Each structure stands twice: as C-alpha cells, then as structure tokens.
Amino acid sequence: xxxxxxxxxxxxxxxxxxxxxxxxxxxxxxxxxxxxxxxxxxxxxxxxxxxxxxxxxxxxxxxxxxxxxxxxxxxxxxxxxxxxxxxxxxxxxxxxxxxxxxxxxxxxxxxxxxxxxxxxxxxxxxxxxxxxxxxxxxxxxxxxxxxxxxxxxxxxxxxxxxxxxxxxxxxxxxxxxxxxxxxxxxxxxxxxxxxxxxxxxxxxxxxxxxxxxxxxxxxxxxxxxxxxxxxxxxxxxxxxxxxxxx
Numbered sequence: 299x300x301x302x303x304x305x306x307x308x309x310x311x312x313x314x315x316x317x318x319x320x321x322x323x324x325x326x327x328x329x330x331x332x333x334x335x336x337x338x339x340x341x342x343x344x345x346x347x348x349x350x351x352x353x354x355x356x357x358x359x360x361x362x363x364x365x366x367x368x369x370x371x372x373x374x375x376x377x378x379x380x381x382x383x384x385x386x387x388x389x390x391x392x393x394x395x396x397x398x399x400x401x402x403x404x405x406x407x408x409x410x411x412x413x414x415x416x417x418x419x420x421x422x423x424x425x426x427x428x429x430x431x432x433x434x435x436x437x438x439x440x441x442x443x444x445x446x447x448x449x450x451x452x453x454x455x456x457x458x459x460x461x462x463x464x465x466x467x468x469x470x471x472x473x474x475x476x477x478x479x480x481x482x483x484x485x486x487x488x489x490x491x492x493x494x495x496x497x498x499x500x501x502x503x504x505x506x507x508x509x510x511x512x513x514x515x516x517x518x519x520x521x522x523x524x525x526x527x528x529x530x531x532x533x534x535x536x537x538x539x540x541x542x543x544x
Contacts, residue, residue, distance in 0.1 A: 300525040303328030306378045307524065308370075310361055310418060311388030313339035315487040316437065318346075319513030320385055320520050325352030327521055329383065332374055334359035361388045361414035371421040380429055383524045384422045386415040386436040386459070393448045404451045411455035412462070419466060423475070431474045433524045436463050437516070438481040438535065444543045456481075460535055467533035476532035480519045483539025485511045506541030 307324045311317040312333035321343050325331045330353040333340035340356040347354035357373060360366040374381055389411045392403035415436055426432030441449055442456025460479050467477035484501050502509060519538050522528055537543065 300327045300521055300527065302383070302521070302524060305329045305382035305524070306332065306374065306380055307383035307385065308332045308334060308374060308381060308418075308422065309385040309387055310334045310359060310414070312343050312356075314343075316482065316485060316513050316516050317385075317387040318343045319517040320387060320437075321354065322347055322350070322352070323514070323517035323521050324383065324385075324524065325354055326350070327525075329524075330354070330378065332357055332370075334370060335388075336360055359388075361418065362409045364417055367414075367417050367421050371418075371425075375425055381422050381425050381432065383433045384418065384426075384435070385520055385524075386418060386434070388414055389437070389455070391449070391452050393452065395448050396450050399451065407451040408455050408458075411452070412458045415459055415462060423466075423470065426475050427470065427473050432470075432476075433528075434463070434466070434475065434477045435520050435523050436477075436479050437520075438479045440481055440483040440537065440539045440543045443481055443535070443537070464533045471532055476523070476528065478523045478528075478532060479535045480516060480523065481535050481537045481539065482516045483511055483537070483542040485513060485516060487513065504542055505539070509540065511538060511540055 307329040309321045312321045313335035321331045321333045325347040333343040333356045337358055344354040344356040357370050359370045392407050436459045438459045439456040441453045445453050463477045463479045516538050519536050
C-alpha cells in the first residue's frame with residue numbers, strides 16, 4: 299500500500315469532482331492535505347476528509363491572482379514547514395467553435411488552466427528545492443492530446459500543461475523533484491451525470507474499456523505518481539482514459 303504519511307500535499311481545485319477525489323485519496327494514504335479552492339469552497343472537502351479520520355485543511359485560493367497564490371504557499375510553509383506534493387487540478391471550460399469564440403473566453407481558460415500552474419509551481423518549487431525533494435502532478439486531459447471540436451482554448455491549455463511539465467521536469471530532476479501529468483479521459487462527474495442517456499451511450503462507445511472513468515481512477519494515478527514507488531518516473535504523461543486515445 300502506498301504510504302504518504304507525513305507528506306504535505308496541496309491540491310488546487312479541490313472543492314468537487316476530480317480534485318475532491320484526489321484530496322480524499324491522498325489523505326487516505328496518510329498525507330496532510332491542503333484543499334485549495336476559491337473562497338470557502340474547499341471547506342466541505344477538508345471536513346469530509348477529517349470525518350473519515352484523515353488530516354486536512356481548506357484554504358482560499360484564486361489561481362489567477364498572484365498575491366493569493368503567494369499567501370496560500372506562505373501559509374502552508376508557516377504551518378507545516380514544507381510542501382511535498384503539489385497537484386495542479388484547477389480548471390474551467392468555456393467551449394465554443396473557433397469562429398465564434400470570444401477572446402475573453404480564450405484568455406480566461408488559458409489563465410485558469412495553464413498560467414495558474416506556472417504561478418503555483420514557481421511558488422512551490424522554492425521550498426521543494428530547499429528540501430531537495432517533491433512531487434508535482436498536473437491534471438491535463440485527453441483533449442490536450444487528441445484535440446476536440448469546440449474546445450480550442452481548453453485543448454491548448456491542457457496541451458500546454460504537458461509541454462510545461464516536461465520542461466520543468468528537466469530543470470528540477472537533479473533536486474529529486476519529479477514532475478508528471480495525468481491526462482484523464484471522460485470521467486463521471488456532476489457535469490457528465492447531467493447529460494442525456496443517449497449522449498452518455500455515444501461517449502461510452504468511443505472507449506475500448508466500455509465505461510466512463512471515475513474520480514477514483516484519476517486519484518489512484520495521482521497517488522501513485524506522488525509516492526516513493528514512482529520516484530524514477532518524471533516528465534511523463536499517464537493517460538487515464540480507458541483506451542479512448544492511445
């Protein structure tokens with residue numbers, strides 16, 4: 299069993315869905331989880347983890363605001379003295395066909411999904427380099443690998459995370475810091491549950507394993523990459539998509 303006892307893990311976008319699942323599973327393996335999201339949105343995640351016997355706290359974080367990121371990282375260091383695991387999960391969609399896409403929709407998606415990862419990683423790297431160790435995992439998407447009509451902004455941001463992570467992985471490997479990416483496919487979340495049965499059937503037909511993924515599938519991949527068992531893996535993309543894109 300993976301053992302993350304004593305590790306301090308920050309998860310952005312931890313209020314619901316994949317982020318909440320990642321936070322809960324990291325805590326179940328012994329990590330102290332800092333669940334970060336806008337306002338008090340991650341309070342429920344932290345409370346749920348503590349109710350299950352895990353260690354967690356929630357912190358406010360606006361990922362597109364540099365002072366908010368700096369305050370979050372400084373607070374974690376003040377309370378715990380270290381950052382061992384960073385999971386960049388915060389993300390939004392603003393889907394539209396390219397000819398109709400507004401510049402603001404492009405800018406918001408790139409800022410939230412990609413530029414925020416740059417800012418959070420840069421802040422968290424300083425203590426990781428000082429302690430000579432760390433795990434950075436960014437949540438991309440199958441769309442960042444395959445593309446998808448109507449999601450040029452989202453695909454660009456998620457593909458950018460892959461290139462970004464590979465570059466940073468080369469920079470910090472000598473300090474025993476690994477940088478990897480998990481690229482989920484179609485995952486059961488509140489959003490996918492709300493679509494019609496026909497649409498779910500059409501999506502499932504594209505997946506060789508014959509089902510949508512779960513947040514637990516994605517969280518398991520993140521926990522593995524955060525563990526000692528993955529200490530010789532860096533600069534890689536772990537696709538959790540049921541074979542949808544190979």
